[in-house]
Amino acid sequence: MCNILLAQNDTIKLKEVIISSSRIDLPFSENSRTINIISSKEIQRSAATNVADLLQQVAGIDVRRRGIDGMQSDLYIRGGSFEQTLILIDGFKTEDPQTGHHTMNMMIPLENIERIEIVKGPAARIFGQNAFSGAINIVTKKNVKTQATIKVALGSFDRKSVSLSGTLKLGSSSHQVYASNNTSDGYRENTDFKNKNYFVKSSFNTDKLPIDLIASYGNRKFGANNFYTNNPDFNEYEETATSLVGISTEINKNNLRIKPKIFWKRNQDKFTLKREDASFPENHNTSNKIGAEINASYLSKIGITGFGIEVAKITLSSNNLGDQNRTQFSAFLEQRFTKLGNKLDITPGVSLNYFSDFKFHAFPGIDIGYKINGQIKIYGNLGYSYRVPTYTELYINIPNLLSGNSELKPEKSWAQEVGMKYNTDNFAFSTALFRREASDLIDYVKATTDSPFYLAQNLRKITTTGFEASASYQFLINAHDQSFKLNYTFLEDDYNNIAVFKSRYLINTSIKHHFTATLDTKFLAFLEQSISYRFVERPTNSYHVMDAKVTGQFKSITLYALFNNIFDAAYSEKEFVPMPKANVVFGLSYLIE
DSSP, rough: OHHHOOOOOOOOOOOEEEEEESSOOGGGGGGSSOEEEHHHHHHHHHSSHHHHHHTTTTTTTTESSSTTTTTEEEEETTTGGGGGGEEETTTTOOSSSOOOGGTTTOOGGGGGGEEEEEESOOOOOHHHTTTTSSSEEEEEEOOOOSEEEEEEEEEETTTTEEEEEEEEEEEEEEEEEEEEEEEEOOOSSSOOOEEEEEEEEEESTTTSOEEEEEEEHHHHHHOTTTTSSTTTTOOOOOEEEEEEEEOOOEEEEETEEEEEEEEEEEEEEEESBBOTTTSSSEEEEEEEEEEEEEEEEEEEEEEEEEEEEEEEEEEEEEEOOOOOEEEEEEEEEOOOOOOTTTTTTEEEEEEEEEEETOOOOEEEEEEEESSSSSSSEEEEEEEEEEEOOOOOHHHHOOOOOOOOTTTTTEEEEEEEEEEEEEEOOSSSEEEEEEEEEEEEEEEEESSSSSSEEEEEOOOEEEEEEEEEEEEEEEETTTTTTEEEEEEEEEEEOOOOOOOOESSSSSTTOOOEEEEEEEEEEEEEETEEEEEEEEEEEOOEEEEEEEEEEEEEETEEEEEEEEETTTTTTOEEEETEEEEOOOOOEEEEEEEOO
16 A cells, blocks of 8 residues: 555646636636636546536535436526526527526537636626626537547436437548437426437638537426426426527737637527416527627737627517517727736726617726746736626516516626635645625515515625635556545625515525535546535535446446435425435446547
């Protein structure tokens, strides 16, 4: 055993990652913001089969699932709401104007993800209004070789999954194709699902002027037992179909870099409160966002200048929310200065957003960082954010349950953060203190016990303060990679005497303590193990959950066993929706090269 431990003195030199989720592309170590990276290797080894499960291991991210396999999940960053988190896929924004509940409808399969970039804190200056509390950019793979993979999986609750993926390298072009079908009878009454996903990415002219085409489509049909209500007489059911098509390129000429892109994001949703009652009305919604964006950066003697514009047309057709449309225009400008021999960096910037139904808003902000030495950097940032109401918040009308409010005002916040990063070849540590003073936050509330329904309202000021710390250590045992990660987040909300009887989403629901630990080990050339643990404490409940994965590689065949909720904990991430007890999934994949 001593001989094995001595091998830990070997180090693993990590390649510097260029963060593409910033308007100005910078190496990870140069950024003066709180940014987490989940690499493709971490994704492959993790005890997760989808993006929702994967994000649960990140400090400060609260994923409130309503089922297995990421069927319906809401995403919160640092105590913000599910409406305040922006998801991007290769830089294409995927927010939905109907409701933030659709944020996770279309998730890229893990097999096609190169890395996930998580930007915490006020990101509206960088991405616009939906990045109120943070943004997550999913970066898909680019460098591929010709091969194909067939994967099948079986598990508890009659889970069945089959997928086919293929990659082709052909001269100056590369192509990726993925298709999957996932089904389950459900882990409790009315939680069955049928889930189909398709993904295509092609890169042309890769040795000159690259053109990237991305297309993704997800179709979900699922029982939604108490996903949105706690009424025992309801038997909720939902179907969604979400698609994204985008084309982008990158033009580099001397010190100028230009990134134009065009895109179309579409979401269709059918929902009913009573699945088996044909006489009960269904809600049908179709939203579209068609837009174009140009981002650019220019390197000069004074530093890097970033600038860009985005225009989009947004529409909604709904039998409950009505036919709606708005035009969006965004522009941004920021300047990165470096002083004191590049030890000090200062990046002020501003973003201007126009919505045809909410007029102009500006988000100024500034990032400041200082390198104490090659391993330690301290930083701080300040910034304003805002978010316009979704169409559901404005116009929904479900008798005796929910009522929208057409008089709602946009949410606003002023956020501050200070942090520190320490990085060596195989060890990394970061910590941050943050505070968000938010006003006019939107929630559905009951003012008194006699209120017949939840009414969408702008609440008064809510102040969130918090602390987070992350540490990771990578080492070798017998020439095999090992890694260990710890994450902790503390959040505290001051509601400033908001006088409501009950709130659906914002009050007394946020995480107070969030601790995660992940251990990835490999002792034999053909066998890998991953164990993940998380502890969550909310004002109303707390729970411990542990998952594990064992993967065996035998030439072209890979076998894995995934054990979820090993200690059979009883817990809920969303009120009235109990999560499944201990369950297993067994999978096999075959690689054709």
